[in-house]
Amino acid sequence: MTAPLALFDLDNTQAGLVRLRERGWRIGIVTNGRDDTQTATIMHAQLGDLVDGWAVSGAEGVKKPETELFAIAARRCGAELGSGGWMVGDSAKADVGGGRSAGLRTIWIDRGRAWPGGPAPERIAHDATAAIESLLAESR
Numbered sequence: 820m821t822a823p824l825a826l827f828d829l830d831n832t833q834a835g836l837v838r839l840r841e842r843g844w845r846i847g848i849v850t851n852g853r854d855d856t857q858t859a860t861i862m863h864a865q866l867g868d869l870v871d872g873w874a875v876s877g878a879e880g881v882k883k884p885e886t887e888l889f890a891i892a893a894r895r896c897g898a899e900l901g902s903g904g905w906m907v908g909d910s911a912k913a914d915v916g917g918g919r920s921a922g923l924r925t926i927w928i929d930r931g932r933a934w935p936g937g938p939a940p941e942r943i944a945h946d947a948t949a950a951i952e953s954l955l956a957e958s959r
Contacts, residue, residue: 828948829864835951836869842958847892848873849906851882851913871896883910884917907950915940926950 836846848870850857854877861867872895876882879891886900893900900922908914909928916937918925925940928950934943944950 828946831948832951833865833869835948835955836866838955839951839958840869842955844954844958845896845898846870847896849883849889849892849908849917850874851876854878883913884920886917886921889917889921889923905954907944907947907954911935911937926953 839846846869848861848866850873852875854875857875857877858873861870861873872892874888874892874895876888879888881887881891883889889906890900893902893904898904904923905926906914906918906921906923907926907928908918909930911927911934915925915927919938919940926942926944927934927940928946929943931945934940942950942953944953
């Protein structure tokens with residue numbers, strides 16, 4: 820999952836990630852930005868221990884929507900892109916487009932916006948908490 824901190828309720832998101840992992844989900848973060856900034860954000864939000872791995876574009880030299888950034892994160896989570904998975908994010912191009920190109924199903928966090936067009940995500944959620952609840956409902 821990738822989203823600036825302002826896009827989600829931190830306590831509910833952390834609790835949701837714990838619940839996903841308890842159900843066997845492997846969780847990664849794929850994010851664009853400077854390595855130091857993004858890593859500090861992940862640590863400040865106390866997400867580092869709640870995910871299996873992450874890939875930051877500034878550290879890897881490749882940006883979303885390029886498939887390679889998703890592949891790096893998947894490997895760090897002990898998975899391969901071909902094994903399925905989900906990308907949750909708020910960017911139609913970087914998250915939904917990149918996730919789909921990487922062979923992932925997608926959930927777009929709309930933040931009250933209308934879908935801008937193009938190949939649609941499998942699901943749309945208002946925020947990260949709703950996206951996590953959608954994934955938890957699938958794994959029952």
